[in-house]
Amino acid sequence: MDEATFWQLIEVCSPPDPDPEAELLAPALTARLLAGPVEDVIGFAEQLSRALYLLDTEEHCGDELSGDAFLYARAAVVAAGRQTYEDVLREPARFRPYAEELIWAESLLYVPDEAYRELTGKEWDRATRHSYESFSNTDGWPTRQQQP
Secondary structure (H helix, E strand, O other): OOHHHHHHHHHHHOOOOOOOOOOOHHHHHHHHHHOOOHHHHHHHHHHHHHHHHHOOOHHHHOOOOOHHHHHHHHHHHHHOOHHHHHHHHHOHHHHHHHHHOOOOOHHHHOHHHHHHHHHHOOOOOOOOOOOOOOOOOHHHOHHHHHOO
């Protein structure tokens, strides 16, 4: 799955009304992925982890969020769609409402695992090219790299 297909899938599965915590988006994405081959699930996981990884910077986080809170807020940015994601990526100050209002889309993180389990009957011990865990983007945290 390429980046354009990933964002198109997010758009097609997004409900018409605001869903900042992906309560409706996540199950819709899972259902959509179940209609395709397991390769689509793997591709979705790769694109999701890359998007989250690119938002994993000290400019986006600041000092006020725990690792989990930062991850879930980044997921909410992705769930908001491509335009919002690109705006936040380009202008980290746009991330602030997600952090301050604790807008979390944790459920988005489980979409690939649930779809994989449904399609294969197995648990997925996935390893994507990019880690989406908070503080894993070493280029995005130059201050942390300088600390002893």
